[in-house]
Amino acid sequence: MNIKSAEFVKGIVGTDDTLENDIPQIVFIGRSNVGKSSVINSLTKKKGLAITSNTPGRTQQINLYYINRLFYLLDMPGYGYAKVPKKLKEKIVKLIDWYFFKSDYEQKVIVVIIDAKVGPTEDDLHMLRSLAKHNKNVVIVANKIDKIKSSLYEGRISELKNQFSKYLLIPYSAIKEIGVGELIGVITKR
Ligand code: GDP
Numbered sequence: 001m002n003i004k005s006a007e008f009v010k011g012i013v014g015t016d017d018t019l020e021n022d023i024p025q026i027v028f029i030g031r032s033n034v035g036k037s038s039v040i041n042s043l044t045k046k047k048g049l050a051i052t053s054n055t056p057g058r059t060q061q062i063n064l065y066y067i068n069r070l071f072y073l074l075d076m077p078g079y080g081y082a083k084v085p086k087k088l089k090e091k092i093v094k095l096i097d098w099y100f101f102k103s104d105y106e107q108k109v110i111v112v113i114i115d116a117k118v119g120p121t122e123d124d125l126h127m128l129r130s131l132a133k134h135n136k137n138v139v140i141v142a143n144k145i146d147k148i149k150s151s152l153y154e155g156r157i158s159e160l161k162n163q164f165s166k167y168l169l170i171p172y173s174a175i176k177e178i179g180v181g182e183l184i185g186v187i188t189k190r
Contacts, residue, residue, distance in 0.1 A: 003044050003184065004068050011061035015098060018064065019105055024071040026187045029096070030113030031123050032059075032078030035143045038174035039113055040075060043184055045177075060092060062099060071108070071187075074099075080123030101134055109137050109187060116142035116160065116171060128164075139168045139186055146173040 010018060019025065030036045063075040076099070077092045084092070099105065110131060114120050120128070131138050140160075148156050161169050168186065172179035 003188075005066075006044050006073070007066045007069075009064040009066050009072070011058060011063055012095075012099075013061045014095065015103075019072070019103075023066075024108040025074055025105060026067075026071055027074040027076060027107050027110045028113065029076040029110065029127065030078060030143075031121060032081035032084075034078070034113045034115050035174050036075070036078060036113050039111075039141060039143055039172065039183075040073070042174040042177055042180050043187075060088065060095075062095065073187075079127065080121060100131065100136070107136060109139055111139050111141055111183070111187070113141045113143050113172075116145045116156065117147045119160070120163075139170065139183075140164055141170050141172045141179070141183060143172045143174055145171045145178060146176045 012018065028036055028040055060077050062077065065073040065075070067073050076096060079092065079096065081089075100107075100110075112124070112128060112131070114124050128138065128140075142157070142160050145153070145157075157171050160171075170179045170182050170186070172183065
């Protein structure tokens with residue numbers, strides 16, 4: 001399946017009932033700067049669809065898109081950014097916590113993006129543990145594989161696959177468009 005249309009529905013900033021319907025929810029989350037916007041854009045790029053979640057003002061909310069008039073794509077705010085003021089950080093943590101753990105929403109799949117070269121940070125591990133505790137369906141995208149030296153590539157990927165053996169882990173490069181087909185397959189699977 002191709003991604004043919006992406007409509008921006010709204011920015012969710014707190015308790016919200018827009019999602020109270022049967023439309024499947026596919027969620028993208030990762031720490032700031034991991035390349036979340038780039039990954040999302042790589043999925044729609046070929047069709048020239050713009051999902052511009054890094055637009056000022058849109059980084060602190062859940063950006064809700066309606067894809068192919070078939071499913072929702074939720075672009076969560078980035079977590080773990082050191083330079084973000086404490087008050088704002090708390091607001092973001094609260095929003096993520098409400099959506100995943102306090103609301104009754106079910107996610108068809110949650111795509112957690114990590115940096116393949118840097119590896120998972122403490123914030124990533126914390127997020128993955130919380131999602132696992134709530135039995136969420138998680139897929140890990142290991143982005144920026146183009147930054148790994150080719151001589152180290154195989155070793156690095158098997159290390160990550162061993163560390164996250166209970167998850168599907170997709171080696172990915174948003175810039176080189178590697179892994180795009182596999183990820184589209186995962187999110188559009190019926
Ligand atoms: P976000 O804050 O998670 O939405 O991250 P962005 O998508 O804005 O990307 C953060 C930085 O990482 C930008 O400078 C991107 O160009 C870079 N980036 C994103 N994906 C890749 C990738 O696959 N490879 C490389 N080398 N850089 C990437």
